[in-house]
Amino acid sequence: xxxxxxxxxxxxxxxxxxxxxxxxxxxxxxxxxxxxxxxxxxxxxxxxxxxxxxxxxxxxxxxxxxxxxxxxxxxxxxxxxxxxxxxxxxxxxxxxxxxxxxxxxxxxxxxxxxxxxxxxxxxxxxxxxxxxxxxxxxxxxxxxxxxxxxxxxxxxxxxxxxxxxxxxxxxxxxxxxxxxxxxxxxxxxxxxxxxxxxxxxxxxxxxxxxxxxxxxxxxxxxxxxxxxxxxxxxxxxxxxxxxxxxxxxxxxxxxxxxxxxxxxxxxxxxxxxxxxxxxxxxxxxxxxxxxxxxxxxxxxxxxxxxxxxxxxxxxxxxxxxxxxxxxxxxxxxxxxxxxxxxxxxxxxxxxxxxxxxxxxxxxxxxxxxxxxxxxxxxxxxxxxxxxxxxxxxxxxxxxxxxxxxxxxxxxxxxxxxxxxxxxxxxxxxxxxxxxxxxxxxxxxxxxxxxxxx
Amino acid sequence: xxxxxxxxxxxxxxxxxxxxxxxxxxxxxxxxxxxxxxxxxxxxxxxxxxxxxxxxxxxxxxxxxxxxxxxxxxxxxxxxxxxxxxxxxxxxxxxxxxxxxxxxxxxxxxxxxxxxxxxxxxxxxxxxxxxxxxxxxxxxxxxxxxxxxxxxxxxxxxxxxxxxxxxxxxxxxxxxxxxxxxxxxxxxxxxxxxxxxxxxxxxxxxxxxxxxxxxxxxxxxxxxxxxxxxxxxxxxxxxxxxxxxxxxxxxxxxx
Numbered sequence: 118x119x120x121x122x123x124x125x126x127x128x129x130x131x132x133x134x135x136x137x138x139x140x141x142x143x144x145x146x147x148x149x150x151x152x153x154x155x156x157x158x159x160x161x162x163x164x165x166x167x168x169x170x171x172x173x174x175x176x177x178x179x180x181x182x183x184x185x186x187x188x189x190x191x192x193x194x195x196x197x198x199x200x201x202x203x204x205x206x207x208x209x210x211x212x213x214x215x216x217x218x219x220x221x222x223x224x225x226x227x228x229x230x231x232x233x234x235x236x237x238x239x240x241x242x243x244x245x246x247x248x249x250x251x252x253x254x255x256x257x258x259x260x261x262x263x264x265x266x267x268x269x270x271x272x273x274x275x276x277x278x279x280x281x282x283x284x285x286x287x288x289x290x291x292x293x294x295x296x297x298x299x300x301x302x303x304x305x306x307x308x309x310x311x312x313x314x315x316x317x318x319x320x321x322x323x324x325x326x327x328x329x330x331x332x333x334x335x336x337x338x339x340x341x342x343x344x345x346x347x348x349x350x351x352x353x354x355x356x357x358x359x360x361x362x363x364x365x366x367x368x369x370x371x372x373x374x375x376x377x378x379x380x381x382x383x384x385x386x387x388x389x390x391x392x393x394x395x396x397x398x399x400x401x402x403x404x405x406x407x408x409x410x411x412x413x414x415x416x417x418x419x420x421x422x423x424x425x426x427x428x429x430x431x432x433x434x435x436x437x438x439x440x441x442x443x444x445x446x447x448x449x450x451x452x453x454x455x456x457x458x459x460x461x462x463x464x465x466x467x468x469x470x471x472x473x474x475x476x477x478x479x480x481x482x483x484x485x486x487x488x489x490x491x492x493x494x495x496x497x498x499x500x501x502x503x504x505x506x507x508x509x510x511x512x513x514x515x516x517x518x519x520x521x522x523x524x525x526x527x528x529x530x531x532x533x534x535x536x537x538x539x540x541x542x543x544x545x546x547x548x549x550x551x552x553x554x555x556x557x558x559x560x561x562x563x564x565x566x567x568x569x570x
Numbered sequence: 571x572x573x574x575x576x577x578x579x580x581x582x583x584x585x586x587x588x589x590x591x592x593x594x595x596x597x598x599x600x601x602x603x604x605x606x607x608x609x610x611x612x613x614x615x616x617x618x619x620x621x622x623x624x625x626x627x628x629x630x631x632x633x634x635x636x637x638x639x640x641x642x643x644x645x646x647x648x649x650x651x652x653x654x655x656x657x658x659x660x661x662x663x664x665x666x667x668x669x670x671x672x673x674x675x676x677x678x679x680x681x682x683x684x685x686x687x688x689x690x691x692x693x694x695x696x697x698x699x700x701x702x703x704x705x706x707x708x709x710x711x712x713x714x715x716x717x718x719x720x721x722x723x724x725x726x727x728x729x730x731x732x733x734x735x736x737x738x739x740x741x742x743x744x745x746x747x748x749x750x751x752x753x754x755x756x757x758x759x760x761x762x763x764x765x766x767x768x769x770x771x772x773x774x775x776x777x778x779x780x781x782x783x784x785x786x787x788x789x790x791x792x793x794x795x796x797x798x799x800x801x802x803x804x805x806x807x808x809x810x811x812x813x814x815x816x817x818x819x820x821x822x823x824x825x
Binding site: 500502507509511514516524525526527528 | 623625626645646647650655662663665666667672675676683715
């Protein structure tokens with residue numbers, strides 16, 4: 118049985134339950150998604166765009182799906198020990214694939230801002246959800262269709278026109294189950310004209326005895342003159358895989374930053390599709406991956422410049438140790454009418470062991486003359502001269518290697534605009550390289566929000 | 571004085587199968603300054619790299635005893651802990667590693683080697699402040715990445731600053747004068763002289779006599795074709811300055 122067919126079978130035999138425990142708007146797209154999957158398979162290794170990653174294998178294990186919405190009790194204050202220090206965030210949780218508000222969530226909300234369950238919003242404010250839901254994700258993509266067919270809840274973040282959010286929004290995704298589980302996650306972010314928001318998403322796995330798969334689809338709308346920063350930090354477990362697809366649409370004069378950090382995971386595949394449909398947009402897409410063991414991290418980006426005078430900048434860096442493997446494929450597309458585009462892409466990788474492997478494939482597709490574009494990819498080893506220099510000053514080899522690996526990530530960390538998060542990330546990366554599980558347990562910082570909850 | 575700090579016996583070493591040092595002998599006692607001079611390609615930098623433990627070189631024969639310890643058996647980091655310091659001809663830029671973290675790691679690794687607790691933050695900062703004065707190193711360089719964007723003079727001053735912090739028993743200065751203007755040369759040499767005691771020793775590797783006007787050697791050695799072919803007092807350096815290396819080359823090649 119193929120990976121896909123087991124989920125199709127699940128849908129066909131339990132469609133009533135799935136729909137009963139969800140919302141009308143989410144149900145509207147379900148059947149079409151189901152039909153579109155007929156005769157399809159999930160990409161296996163070697164398929165174009167999936168040279169080194171088998172999505173088929175990621176979805177193949179017999180994961181359970183919580184279609185009956187059984188409440189899996191999780192003590193969120195226990196599972197999530199650390200807030201971002203020196204920063205007060207507006208926090209909400211997603212336990213497996215159910216939205217769980219923190220007790221203080223609604224008190225802190227600026228007027229008109231929504232951070233809530235997608236299913237609940239689909240019932241309470243159907244016009245709003247219908248305007249955006251499933252309009253950006255590529256419906257002909259099998260993983261999107263699979264997600265749309267099975268999704269029952271998700272998160273909606275809505276920032277109305279002109280609202281500048283001072284506090285960052287923090288979403289904590291937690292896996293915890295008593296059986297292997299697939300979380301069908303969906304995130305809808307809308308930042309209206311002139312509004313400004315920062316969103317921090319962290320992935321955690323609490324009970325790593327079981328295998329988990331996150332099937333995630335994010336749809337992101339950035340209206341004219343709006344600004345949105347998304348930081349997405351994956352810090353799960355070797356038993357957790359993640360298949361995440363982000364679809365973003367930027368209108369004129371908008372600004373979008375996406376910084377995806379993979380610290381610990383089993384297999385990770387992140388897709389970023391960003392369309393710059395208006396002029397004067399600015400896009401920064403950054404990512405880092407730290408691999409060890411048999412971890413596999415694949416980032417795939419596609420930035421499409423569809424209007425004039427926009428700029429995009431991509432930087433992805435990997436440090437791969439032991440037998441870990443990485444892949445990066447990035448495409449910049451500049452349409453015929455998109456004159457005065459500036460688009461840059463850089464992928465730099467460090468292989469810290471003889472067994473580690475990196476596959477990189479940068480692509481440029483340009484259909485007009487008036488552009489500045491560049492791309493570059495390098496894969497190398499630790500600088501032997503720097504290593505000897507450090508050792509000659511008495512720094513032990515292992516520590517010197519760790520310091521150099523950490524130093525390699527500095528420019529991605531520096532792309533984080535929130536001071537508190539930048540410090541936190543520096544700390545997490547340091548701990549990760551020193552071989553400690555990068556959890557928050559012993560960071561020694563008092564976490565205000567987590568304690569209140 | 572009979573105490574020997576460094577004893578190199580018949581040292582042979584090379585890189586990628588090519589022998590460069592072909593039997594070097596050298597004895598250094600505490601309190602001494604030795605200059606090693608020689609034409610380009612004689613093996614001067616190889617000698618300093620091999621003594622510091624650069625893993626790209628392979629030692630094929632010989633012994634090196636450092637205050638009674640078999641130096642060749644030690645890792646580069648342990649050679650440093652035991653008191654060997656190499657001032658690099660080309661100090662390496664390490665983007666992303668701050669000078670502060672670099673020095674803290676170096677100091678605390680040495681303290682750990684001798685079973686001492688790490689320095690507290692205030693002790694560490696105080697030490698940095700004191701040692702910076704030795705070579706008039708600007709405070710703002712301390713907050714930058716190691717050697718990144720430093721001028722040639724700043725890089726060499728940074729080397730002597732590190733030497734001041736680590737307080738080595740034997741310092742090897744590899745072409746420390748290269749790329750320095752006269753003011754920087756004076757500051758760097760002044761720093762080296764301030765750090766000189768009766769207990770430590772210095773090996774100055776240089777192509778030109780110029781540096782030896784500032785750092786006075788007790789012995790001058792000429793390295794040629796991987797061997798020390800002549801040893802004399804400070805006057806040998808002056809002779810070389812006047813006559814060049816050709817007469818020595820001829821003497822040796824005609825033997």
